[in-house]
Amino acid sequence: MTLLMDPSSEELEYGMDNPVLPFLRKDRIPHIWCPGCGIGTSLNSFCRALADSGMDMDQIAIVSGIGCTGRTAGYLNLDSFHTTHGRAIPFATGLKLANPNLKVVVYSGDGDLTAIGGNHFMHAARRNMDLMVVCVNNFTYGMTGGQVAPTTPLGPTQTTMPYGNFENGFNLPFLADACGAVYVARWTVYHVRQLAKAMKEGLQKKGFVFIEVMAPCPTLYSRRNRLGDGVDQVKYYKERSQIKNGAETKDVGLTFQGDIVVGKFVDRERPTWLDSMNEHFGKVLGDKFQTYGG
Amino acid sequence: MHADPKGVLTGVHFIDGDHAACEGALAAGCRFVAGYPITPSTEIVERFAARIPKVGGVFIQMEDELAASIAIQGAAWGGKKVMNVTSGPGLSLMMEHLGYAFITETPCVWIDVQRCGPSTGVPTGPAQHDMMQVKWGSHGDFQIIALCPNSPQECFDLTVRAFNLTETWRVPVFLMMDEVVGHMTERVDIPRPEDIEVVERKWTNKRPGEYQVYGTTPEDLVPEMTKAGDGHRIHVTGLTHNEKGYPDMSVPNQERMLGRLIGKIQQNADQLVDVREDRTEDADVVVVSYGITSRVAMAAIEQARAKGVKVGSARLVIAWPFPAKRMQELARTAKVFVVPEMNMGQMVQEVERAVAGVAKVVSVPHAGGSVHDVETILSAIMEASR
Numbered sequence: 053m054t055l056l057m058d059p060s061s062e063e064l065e066y067g068m069d070n071p072v073l074p075f076l077r078k079d080r081i082p083h084i085w086c087p088g089c090g091i092g093t094s095l096n097s098f099c100r101a102l103a104d105s106g107m108d109m110d111q112i113a114i115v116s117g118i119g120c121t122g123r124t125a126g127y128l129n130l131d132s133f134h135t136t137h138g139r140a141i142p143f144a145t146g147l148k149l150a151n152p153n154l155k156v157v158v159y160s161g162d163g164d165l166t167a168i169g170g171n172h173f174m175h176a177a178r179r180n181m182d183l184m185v186v187c188v189n190n191f192t193y194g195m196t197g198g199q200v201a202p203t204t205p206l207g208p209t210q211t212t213m214p215y216g217n218f219e220n221g222f223n224l225p226f227l228a229d230a231c232g233a234v235y236v237a238r239w240t241v242y243h244v245r246q247l248a249k250a251m252k253e254g255l256q257k258k259g260f261v262f263i264e265v266m267a268p269c270p271t272l273y274s275r276r277n278r279l280g281d282g283v284d285q286v287k288y289y290k291e292r293s294q295i296k297n298g299a300e301t302k303d304v305g306l307t308f309q310g311d312i313v314v315g316k317f318v319d320r321e322r323p324t325w326l327d328s329m330n331e332h333f334g335k336v337l338g339d340k341f342q343t344y345g346g
Numbered sequence: 347m348h349a350d351p352k353g354v355l356t357g358v359h360f361i362d363g364d365h366a367a368c369e370g371a372l373a374a375g376c377r378f379v380a381g382y383p384i385t386p387s388t389e390i391v392e393r394f395a396a397r398i399p400k401v402g403g404v405f406i407q408m409e410d411e412l413a414a415s416i417a418i419q420g421a422a423w424g425g426k427k428v429m430n431v432t433s434g435p436g437l438s439l440m441m442e443h444l445g446y447a448f449i450t451e452t453p454c455v456w457i458d459v460q461r462c463g464p465s466t467g468v469p470t471g472p473a474q475h476d477m478m479q480v481k482w483g484s485h486g487d488f489q490i491i492a493l494c495p496n497s498p499q500e501c502f503d504l505t506v507r508a509f510n511l512t513e514t515w516r517v518p519v520f521l522m523m524d525e526v527v528g529h530m531t532e533r534v535d536i537p538r539p540e541d542i543e544v545v546e547r548k549w550t551n552k553r554p555g556e557y558q559v560y561g562t563t564p565e566d567l568v569p570e571m572t573k574a575g576d577g578h579r580i581h582v583t584g585l586t587h588n589e590k591g592y593p594d595m596s597v598p599n600q601e602r603m604l605g606r607l608i609g610k611i612q613q614n615a616d617q618l619v620d621v622r623e624d625r626t627e628d629a630d631v632v633v634v635s636y637g638i639t640s641r642v643a644m645a646a647i648e649q650a651r652a653k654g655v656k657v658g659s660a661r662l663v664i665a666w667p668f669p670a671k672r673m674q675e676l677a678r679t680a681k682v683f684v685v686p687e688m689n690m691g692q693m694v695q696e697v698e699r700a701v702a703g704v705a706k707v708v709s710v711p712h713a714g715g716s717v718h719d720v721e722t723i724l725s726a727i728m729e730a731s732r
Contacts, residue, residue: 077581080592113574115420126581126593131574133423134583134593136446139416142380142408146417147574149404150378150424154575175409325406333399340400 072099077129084123088282090241090267091121091188097244101251112155115144117169120194121161138168141176144183152326152345155255162189162203166222177231177260179325184254184261187224190269198272207308208277223305224264229318234259236301236318240266240289243314250316259324349373349542353401359534363501363527364389366534367457370505371429373542377403378426380417382410384436385469386525387459391431415440419452425573427509430456434463434476444518445484446584451516455508458520459528462714472525473714474637474688480520481666487604489611491618492520492666494636498532510545516568517611526638526717547571554578559591567610611667619669622661629658631730632680634697636662638717639686646723655731665693673700682730686710686723
């Protein structure tokens with residue numbers, strides 16, 4: 053860990069053949085995430101997906117909201133935008149529509165994307181906006197100190213649920229599926245290879261892609277609920293996860309330290325917002341319309 | 347450079363201010379609007395939605411104002427000229443993103459067709475209730491530029507100018523209309539494209555690796571811009587940042603960054619102010635007004651002049667930055683300033699601050715819902731002249 057603090061020892065630090073190195077902003081290391089946090093692991097998978105995709109990195113942009121996962125944008129060597137709380141998706145929508153050649157990835161936390169950003173999440177999926185949305189779900193508001201999130205399962209305590217959470221949590225794959233996402237998957241940070249593969253598929257898929265990544269927050273969620281450290285949570289993911297590709301999303305809800313259904317749940321085709329716009333205007337306006345972004 | 351002919355509806359039109367503002371945006375090169383409908387601004391986005399497929403751009407009706415006000419900023423970083431259109435309550439919802447546009451120096455035009463507040467107020471009634479909201483509504487210190495048209499023709503002309511200003515200075519620029527200006531129908535002359543000056547974004551010529559997204563010099567406080575996809579691998583954040591765009595929340599950097607952002611407007615305020623004056627040379631009484639109120643004020647000034655009162659008009663075409671220096675100069679000869687506004691007294695406070703102790707300042711408030719009666723302003727002028 054100490055080597056990470058010394059940017060002059062780059063070779064020792066990363067190893068010259070480290071495949072994720074080209075995708076990181078080395079001058080931004082060390083990062084702000086706590087020991088045992090799962091965000092960095094998810095980012096590693098994302099970098100491997102970038103490498104495997106063979107895509108032009110100048111044509112990929114990343115947009116984050118606020119919070120621990122919201123800092124992701126700052127560490128990736130891509131055009132990156134750290135926006136306002138909950139509004140990464142509408143920012144990304146504008147970016148995508150202004151420059152349709154870009155692959156725009158939204159990478160943020162569960163609170164950001166599905167509480168304050170819940171409305172935008174639903175509508176972007178409904179419109180089939182061509183975005184890949186990665187949601188790092190650690191069941192809590194990390195940066196503000198461990199408050200209840202819309203994904204917190206029934207039972208665990210949070211600083212704003214000191215007697216245990218009594219609110220029903222979102223089943224995010226079910227929500228994304230119901231709103232019209234064309235690709236929906238869930239993996240944990242134990243499943244780094246499957247996660248990287250899903251992210252690669254997501255990068256190459258056209259339309260609203262949603263990938264949920266279960267990740268530990270040892271500092272707040274785990275400590276408060278006596279769940280051990282990051283490794284203990286990864287062990288839990290390993291022991292209680294069941295891979296069920298194609299599972300009905302209504303059946304994949306999460307409970308406190310209960311079974312976890314992971315896999316690719318949805319993979320379908322639907323015209324994107326831009327495709328629909330171009331097709332519709334082409335039909336009703338004829339020669340007066342020039343295909344946009346084509 | 348000149349306007350792209352594709353967006354310019356050259357000719358004489360009989361249209362309202364909302365439609366004229368839309369045409370101004372198209373002439374200025376605006377090719378992306380994300381809107382959320384709100385009275386009395388909606389006609390602007392409705393016209394944009396109808397026109398844009400034929401001009402090569404995008405309109406999207408977003409799910410709410412928060413989405414609209416940040417989607418335009420994404421589109422600006424995607425390379426488009428962008429506009430945001432709303433009214434008072436919608437603007438209240440957008441305030442965080444006003445701050446984001448300022449700190450990230452995202453060029454964007456905001457049209458606020460003002461209605462009566464507070465809250466839902468009188469949705470269909472005119473007011474000038476947002477003059478302080480645009481100046482102070484977002485948290486932290488920030489600067490905007492605000493223009494105040496008083497006719498549909500000016501809705502066209504000043505919208506073009508608003509785009510040119512936002513591209514030049516990279517701060518959000520407001521067009522402060524009101525319901526009357528938005529809905530009144532008058533003759534609007536739209537010039538030929540070659541007669542419309544359009545400012546292009548200050549794109550960088552620097553190569554990847556050399557370019558810093560917020561790199562500036564003391565002489566030029568406005569950084570060069572790039573867009574996503576151009577290979578510069580930029581980072582943009584609402585956090586206090588350094589020249590590379592990276593977060594640097596140290597106290598010295600906060601002072602340096604905010605100092606430059608505020609400074610680029612404050613240091614150039616003299617070239618930004620625009621006060622249209624009429625008979626102020628010999629005036630004992632100066633009526634300071636803006637927007638539709640200036641037209642009512644002008645009628646009152648004519649009548650007062652006919653009664654022998656030495657009264658002149660100073661109309662704020664640009665309200666922010668406030669022309670404090672010009673007000674101080676006027677205060678050397680004028681004894682009283684009369685400030686009619688369709689609010690309970692907002693910009694009058696700026697006049698008071700500028701001329702404090704030198705001249706008397708009289709507020710002529712109006713709660714909104716209609717414009718002032720000429721008689722109200724006239725009697726204020728007559729009273730002030732005694």
